[in-house]
């Protein structure tokens with residue numbers, strides 16, 4: 001496997017659980033064994049979870065299960081004809097089956113001052129350590145990009161006593177991923193906790209003093225003073241290895257429902273893939289842990305000769321302050337949006353419908369709406385909208 | 401260390417020493433015990449860490465939050481002793497705990 005992140009770690013564990021007995025080698029560029037990234041912007045950043053909580057499996061697990069974990073090594077090229085992988089260190093590695101699990105990397109801004117000290121991104125544990133060291137009482141953080149990770153980091157920064165401003169190009173936060181009701185809700189929830197927003201703002205550059213960032217220059221000429229910047233403007237799939245080896249790729253490596261690429265002996269899983277979404281009849285790149293885990297199972301089943309897992313309803317979550325946000329499904333082909341509950345008391349859900357069937361639900365502190373919604377998305381049933389919109393009828397009854 | 405016995409649906413037993421402070425879910429996942437998926441890593445967001453707590457241990461494992469209760473409400477094969485194992489913190493008092501796994505986590 002190339003990449004020793006969340007997807008690869010779980011694929012290796014699944015393979016052993018499913019009885020695959022052949023040698024497994026994990027090639028990972030990062031210096032530490034596979035770990036979970038979600039806490040890096042949430043519990044870990046706030047100091048509520050330690051290193052142990054991040055680690056997927058203890059280091060001894062790999063040796064005990066005959067998994068050769070080669071850390072600090074980069075795969076440089078795939079020679080498909082010879083079935084060999086060229087590595088940054090040591091001899092080439094021969095393979096019968098290859099799994100690409102190279103993830104994605106943060107998009108960077110190509111603007112003046114982008115290389116100043118203190119202009120940061122967040123993908124790895126090392127990024128998170130560096131960011132955390134810069135946050136504390138009185139420090140001023142500027143977050144570029146009002147997506148989930150940006151908002152989570154802003155919330156964690158507030159918990160650490162730092163000031164936070166979120167600068168977003170669109171007119172609302174979460175513009176690409178959520179609807180207006182949620183955008184408005186999250187913005188005011190953050191504002192009530194001291195975060196400020198610059199929306200519809202263009203950034204022309206970062207300004208510094210002595211090589212360190214001191215402010216963000218906006219298109220209207222204003223300078224937002226800050227001590228540290230987090231650039232959270234999306235991620236780019238690490239699909240270069242696959243591309244150079246001639247595998248089918250667009251934005252990401254194209255795979256089928258068994259996580260197979262256009263080469264039958266090469267699989268790809270996780271953030272690097274563009275994968276079929278069975279309920280939605282299209283390819284998508286979910287960039288989420290549940291999706292990576294699903295594909296880890298798909299690939300491990302195919303390799304171990306077991307039937308694949310049943311097709312899943314995609315889902316995801318986000319924690320900010322005391323809010324637990326859970327999302328299920330994908331808001332494609334939506335002809336109606338319905339809000340259940342009241343955003344004013346931070347307990348509500350937004351349902352996205354297509355011809356009366358639920359396509360997606362975004363639930364805030366509303367686990368029943370999330371769980372019930374997820375079941376209904378999977379069953380493709382037409383539901384009674386009046387009942388769904390009426391919080392006095394329990395989700396259990398609505399879903400029954 | 402607290403010894404926890406995880407029993408798979410087919411009866412396979414795994415007795416593991418788990419460090420206090422971890423959750424019952426983390427104890428299983430870190431030892432690669434099949435039957436607990438824990439897709440959300442303990443955020444109480446997925447309900448794929450469902451277990452049945454042995455009757456003798458129900459009081460000692462504490463009570464459920466409203467969040468946990470709602471999540472479990474929609475899980476399959478729920479029993480009065482069902483819990484989300486990521487929400488049970490391991491302490492010395494849980495030395496000897498026995499949990500059983502459902503047939504599947506979906």
Ligand SMILES: Cc1cc2nc3c(=O)[nH]c(=O)nc-3n(C[C@H](O)[C@H](O)[C@H](O)COP(=O)(O)OP(=O)(O)OC[C@H]3O[C@@H](n4cnc5c(N)ncnc54)[C@H](O)[C@@H]3O)c2cc1C
Pocket residue numbers: 002003004005006007008027028029030036037038039040041073074075076101102103104122123124149238241269270271272287288289290292316317318319
């Ligand atoms: C701060 C943060 C918060 C997140 N929060 C959530 C959340 O709440 N919920 C959720 O579902 N998802 C969340 N995600 C996304 C989630 O972490 C990813 O979807 C998941 O990690 C994908 O797993 P992966 O195995 O595809 O990639 P990764 O876990 O990124 O692993 C890829 C690994 O491959 C290595 N690699 C790349 N190229 C090579 C090479 N050529 N040779 C060797 N190694 C290589 C990389 O260094 C990396 O270690 C979050 C991500 C971040 C960064």
Ligand code: FES
Pocket residue numbers: 425437438439440441442443444445446447448449484485486487
């Ligand atoms: S691990 Fe997801 S709810 Fe317990």
